Amino acid sequence: MAKAHILVLPFPAQGHVTPLMELSHLLVDHGFEVTFVNTEVDHALVVAALRASGGEAALLGGGIHLASIPDGLADDEDRKDLSKLIDAFTRHMPGHLERLIVNMEAAGRPRAKWIVGDVSMGWSFEVAKKFGIRVVAFWPAATAGLAIVHKIPKLIEDGLIDDKGWPRRQETFQLAPGMPPLHTSQLTWNNAGPPEGQPIIFNLVVSQNKQLKDHAEMSVGNSFHDAEDGAFKLLPNILPIGPLFADREFRKPVGNFLPEDKRCIKWLDAQPDRSVVYVAFGSMAIFDPRQFEELAEGLKLTGRPFLWVVRPDFTAGLSKAWLHEFHQRVAGRGMVVSWCSQQQVLAHRAVACFVSHCGWNSTMEGVRNGVPFLCWPYFVDQYLDRNYVTGVWRTGLAVSPNADGIVTKEELRSKVEQVVGDAEIRERARLFRGAARRCVSEGGSSYENFKKLVNLLSE
Structure with a gap:
């Protein structure tokens, strides 16, 4: 039936x-x-x-x-x-x-x-x-x-x-x-x-x-x-x-609002293990031009390969000329895309840390893949999610804005180095990945709860 x-x-x-x-x-x-x-x-x-x-x-x-x-x-x-x-x-x-x-x-x-x-x-x-x-x-x-x-x-x-x-x-x-x-x-x-x-x-x-x-x-x-x-x-x-x-x-579409740029996976394939800083702020965050440029310059300052998701509406009046010039300055070391398959990126061996707005969906995707976080919340529940990462699970750190509310390029560079270089954060993220996977595996608590859901829907 x-x-x-x-x-x-x-x-x-x-x-x-x-x-x-x-x-x-x-x-x-x-x-x-x-x-x-x-x-x-x-x-x-x-x-x-x-x-x-x-x-x-x-x-x-x-x-x-x-x-x-x-x-x-x-x-x-x-x-x-x-x-x-x-x-x-x-x-x-x-x-x-x-x-x-x-x-x-x-x-x-x-x-x-x-x-x-x-x-x-x-x-x-x-x-x-x-x-x-x-x-x-x-x-x-x-x-x-x-x-x-x-x-x-x-x-x-x-x-x-x-x-x-x-x-x-x-x-x-x-x-x-x-x-x-x-x-x-x-x-x-x-x-x-x-x-x-x-x-x-x-x-x-x-x-x-x-x-x-x-x-x-x-x-x-x-x-x-x-x-x-x-x-x-x-x-x-x-x-x-x-x-x-x-x-x-990663063949089943998850309802993305923007087309995925598939080139970034090939680019990641060419990077060393745990070397790439992945930066994505979800679908709602909007940065003012000054904060946007500090973020860009901070990524350049890290000296690390980075993959940065910049939606077309991520900052007001985003100058195509500036973006093109930035692309040229970081060519070979940084990649900027308008959207990507985030799950595929976070599951990639090359990713070292996730600079994230800490939306819960992104947080769960990072946790499930054992990726350390640098938290940069934007609004609504993202402050709560950041506090989980930094205070309860201790699988990442948070950026600290200055007196003007700006996260400076030096702050970003310093925090990225701390997250990537912290063996304890890395180990806790790895253990947490194991816990997440056990919960959804046969006999795990999430697996058993999903069975209860299927049984109810089958009535």
């Missing part, structure tokens, strides 16, 4: 699409039919990137159907403004999702039995219930982040934050032993953009607790027990099934 048809719905950002695409491949491997629902804008990016790198057939042949619905914003509006994006999609997407479900059935597709939805898209759980569709919630970030959300009433009661989510005291707190400490100025909902948008984001975060409790039959996350033991003691109902990884051959 054919297994259930599952709708998979990520929050519209690369770091949410990738782990849910990994999960979708694993579900297809277990016989399920998956329809992956992006926003129209993200869908167009994914399809264009797949076509550019010839991966479209691999995805469609792999049994994942791609679908899309509008996010409620006009074409020219800024989707990096999270409060604007969240305000639009919470108002407009429920109706569009209802129409998609009705239209798919009218077109002869099997009726969806389950939705595996991003916790940040909790409105979709209510839509699912209208159609008798059962709900599994997916948390793509650190479980510690969800634990903090869960404890918002306690943080208010203890006087750390007010009932609008703003800090009442400037101090560092720790929810439980083994969890990363976090400063009240670095709470996720207060670090997602301009302060005027904060109420929209805080409301979304607060609503997550209720939607999980009211609608989800199971909640799973892209983490593993050994990484977040303290957080799982606080939230025993979140089952870790990570680090999610669908394909050892």
Whole structure:
């Protein structure tokens, strides 16, 4: 008998699409039919990137159907403004999702039995219930982040934050032993953009607790027990099934928004073992021109080979002439690409360290490959993830901005040398890689939790 048809719905950002695409491949491997629902804008990016790198057939042949619905914003509006994006999609997407479900059935597709939805898209759980569709919630970030959300009433009661989510005291707190400490100025909902948008984001975060409790039959996350033991003691109902990884051959597309530059793998092949500094700041970070140039000059100063991902929108007014001249100055030693297969890069023997914004998806990919980190968080939950790396796991260091908020080229060069030269960091990263792999191997905790998920979806 054919297994259930599952709708998979990520929050519209690369770091949410990738782990849910990994999960979708694993579900297809277990016989399920998956329809992956992006926003129209993200869908167009994914399809264009797949076509550019010839991966479209691999995805469609792999049994994942791609679908899309509008996010409620006009074409020219800024989707990096999270409060604007969240305000639009919470108002407009429920109706569009209802129409998609009705239209798919009218077109002869099997009726969806389950939705595996991003916790940040909790409105979709209510839509699912209208159609008798059962709900599994997916948390793509650190479980510690969800634990903090869960404890918002306690943080208010203890006087750390007010009932609008703003800090009442400037101090560092720790929810439980083994969890990363976090400063009240670095709470996720207060670090997602301009302060005027904060109420929209805080409301979304607060609503997550209720939607999980009211609608989800199971909640799973892209983490593993050994990484977040303290957080799982606080939230025993979140089952870790990570680090999610669908394909050892790197043939299954993970829904990248930009085409991968495949030349970088050949370039890495030509570098010595553990020599390359890999630098990538995800899909959302934007650097001002001064910080961008300090980063570029810092990479040059290290004297090491480096692979640097520079998205077309990574810095305002990026001068093509400057970039071309920089390419020439570092030719042979540095490579700059607009996007790459990050999993393939981090799995490569030549990579010595990962200069990262510490998005959770990137963090899990680095951990799974035993790569030491140099942490450079940009916003939202990335400060929490940095504190895991530097304070709990001790598998990396963090950059320290100067009084003007700039990470100087000398700071970057110095910290890269410290990370690459620290045998203890390297050894802890190696041991952590082993722990991650044990969790997803047969009999491991993530492996067993994934089996529970498959059994539930098979009901």
